[in-house]
Amino acid sequence: MSEFGSNSSVTDSYDEYVMPIWKSLDVPVERAHGCTLEDFDGNEYLDAFSGISVTNVGHGNDAVVEAATNQLERFVHGCSYVHPNEPVASLAETIADVSPGDLQKSFFCNSGTEAVEGAIKLARKYTGSTEVVALEMGFHGRTLGSLALTGNNAYKREMAPALNDVFHAGAPYGYRCPRCEGERCTPSCADDIEHVIGTHTSGDVAAVVVEPVMGEAGIIVPPDGWLERVQEIAHDHGALLVCDEVQTGYGRTGELFASAHFDVEPDILTQAKGIANGLPLGAFTASEAVADAFDAGDHLSTFGGNPVACASALATIDQLRGGIVENVREQGRWLESELDSLEGAHDAVGQTRGLGLMWGIELVDPEKTGPRGVAPAPDADLAASVRDHLRDESGVVIGVGGYYKNVLRLQPPLSMTRDQLQRVVEALERALEAV
Known part of the structure; x- marks a missing residue:
């Protein structure tokens, strides 16, 4: 059995021995705690996806x-x-x-x-x-x-x-x-x-x-x-x-x-x-x-x-029940306001929507009309580019989904603090401006 000492050694083994799977987030994880992931090369990432809404009370709780x-x-x-x-x-x-x-x-x-x-x-x-x-x-x-x-x-x-x-x-x-x-x-x-x-x-x-x-x-x-x-x-x-x-x-x-x-x-x-x-x-x-x-x-x-x-x-x-759900309500109200502002500031943000700490940011091409003549066209390429920019430039992991693959999915551990959410929102702003 191999001992993995680097990101590439893990991903190489995946390519050779694991059937094809979705790994678009592409962060080889060596350890995780709270809202933070760490790869084999020592890089840290703020996890705003929690393994698709799994580690709700934080990694390694x-x-x-x-x-x-x-x-x-x-x-x-x-x-x-x-x-x-x-x-x-x-x-x-x-x-x-x-x-x-x-x-x-x-x-x-x-x-x-x-x-x-x-x-x-x-x-x-x-x-x-x-x-x-x-x-x-x-x-x-x-x-x-x-x-x-x-x-x-x-x-x-x-x-x-x-x-x-x-x-x-x-x-x-x-x-x-x-x-x-x-x-x-x-x-x-x-x-x-x-x-x-x-x-x-x-x-x-x-x-x-x-x-x-x-x-x-x-x-x-x-x-x-x-x-x-x-x-x-x-x-x-x-x-x-x-x-x-x-x-x-x-x-x-x-x-x-x-x-x-x-x-x-x-x-x-x-x-x-x-x-x-x-x-x-x-x-x-x-x-x-x-x-x-x-x-x-x-x-x-x-x-x-x-x-x-x-x-x-x-x-x-x-x-x-010991306080994390209340944190979700409090942070969710703040996040809703921040994402409303993001939507108002960027034509490429068609709509933000969600409840608690489950939010979608729908990215669009405002110059084109969407399916069935309703709303601007979905922009899946932009969503993928923003996701990659967040990961590579800001160390923030976020999901992408939606029927048209154009929705950024913000679903962090429910223990995420205001300061950590602020970091996510600021990184989103930079990514939208850059991409």
Whole structure:
């Protein structure tokens, strides 16, 4: 086995031995702590992406590390579905306490993709129906079942999804919505789901699956009333509302779950990413009535509910409730004002939008008209150039996403301080001016 002493030695091994993956951030990480990454050559970077909303309470959080270490010393694998153990029991009880509505029983797995697939199985079992409605531009995972729900063919090419009973409705993407005037959709845009059910399905709908804030689509925040209307439509058709909070959960938007920003109570809630601050863990949670539709053996996961990951999740939730979520609200309000100013100062910034510490900065070419004649044209090349400039010139790591790959994604560890956020905003300003 090689010993890696430089950035190039790591990247060379990736090129030779790891299947092709997305590594556009391109920072070989040797160690990380708090909001800082360090590469093998000793360079430090301020992390404004947190591994796609994963290390929510900061890299190497002492309480999380201690919880994981203590559990490692007891036992690593008990298989929570064969041998009951305390970390799984405690985490399930805690999630029931902190999740919205009457959600009570959880199934633990290893990732967000698995959580989404399990949620669909449960919805089908409970309702006796098979069809599912999701959103255009939504993202729910890359395995064949969850890929069918994902509304972007860039992820599907040459890999046909496994579910045939999935139908897609329009997303509340107000900045590029041809039906709405201004930069925000209206709640009536949710009626496209009603239209899709009436024209594309047989009416045998088990679930409507949505992200309360659409992450991969470019941090799309729906208007007030939109998600409420979605739930109403789902229930009118005997379907369940599945809120995919894999990316928005665990404090990201200034609430423990983004659903709390809206007057809805999901029937099933999917979770992963930030739940255990970097250890692989996913879950889907439902009310007792819905959850009990599963019979023993209907669903299983060998590594799901790993006790080390569950112990880490418990420590993560304690950290979030101990002041970090309040920090998200405080810093998010400040960041919103700063990004509004950035938008006003640069024609190339078409729109900034977000909640808490989950923000998208949509970059455009103001000289060209966008798709369907709505808004300026997306500028993916500019977004990639700004990302690279931030990394190489300012030591700031930020994501790029959106359906058109033109949205800078600001999703730092939730423990990020005002001074660190100020550094990010100033670096953004310099990058926009330079690029």
